[in-house]
Amino acid sequence: MIRSIRIAATVLLLLVGLAWGAAWFRAAPGEPLGQSFARLVAGAAPPSAGGVALPGGVSLGGPFALTDHTGRAVTDADYRGSFLLVFFGFTFCPDVCPTELQTVAAAMDLLGPQAARVRPLFITVDPARDTPAKLAEYVALFHPAITGLTGTPEQVAAVARAYRVYYARATPAGASEYLMDHSAFTYLMGPDGTLRTIFRPGVPAEEIAGALRAQLGAPARS
Template identity: 40%
Template structure:
């Protein structure tokens, strides 16, 4: 995995406070000793959306009621966190064992111009064939990202295969009733992710 140039890192650090505004947008969250991720219970955002899957048909997050839904926003040309995060989510599925059949991972691109269904189909199943990649129009992607408080910013200039998009790297977890419940930071270990997912699978937390 190649590292970002110093100028990009400096730019990312300048943008970080604005891109990670999610930490300032959680006044409705409660603190729960049970969950190891950030408890999102009670937030008034994270509603359903519909995008095109890497298998072409439109997919709505509402279709996964009855499963724990895990969402990660990134892009296939990402030089740093996206691949490792998807690998971590694949490790999570292995950690869950048979319980993984009650979990669905969605990878939502923030780079719809390059991440066509074909590109997502080449990329996403490499990590786990059960994962679903989602894309759409730039407007649809922007609306979904806003709904989940995801910040992203494209580098100015031409959109080439090496273009970098700076973005927040949180992973969102929704319970079987479609409610946001937990948020994992990039450094959250797999064991803590598994703890929260299993907790949501076993009980209806109210």
């Protein structure tokens, strides 16, 4: 069973790597790599001026039913009408999760009053440990606008599939607690629930804020 999971994870990581390579080769002049990747996944035409507006018909994201960090049952419909910055991780994450959440928090601060139209969502891939109370404690460390989301293992698996997020439990040698291997992209979703762009790990807050400003100033999609 463990060997099968490792093989599947290796294949998935290889496919993601190939996709990023294809995105690099097929990027339009001046197009950020994350937006080229999103366009490749969506099978869409190159982004419009500003490099962030993507046409509809994308295959990432979708309906979900989860529980927020206040204990309230929520669905994707509760966030419709706002731009979303969606990141998957877990509260015991030692490195990438706090780093990316700090970047999201900095991007929100850079937006100023425009940040009121953006909802950052932190969706756990470790529902066994990440209760609403634990998430509330964790997201409060980064920014008051960030909402933590958890659910049953089945609910989390469903939303992870919708965003094509890889995650698996792993216990390092000599460790007493397990960690979660997971992909670490940040998804920018439009008010209509469609993907606008994907930010790779390590993208600076200024780039995220710039992409959001371009979207916030663009006409709403019908």
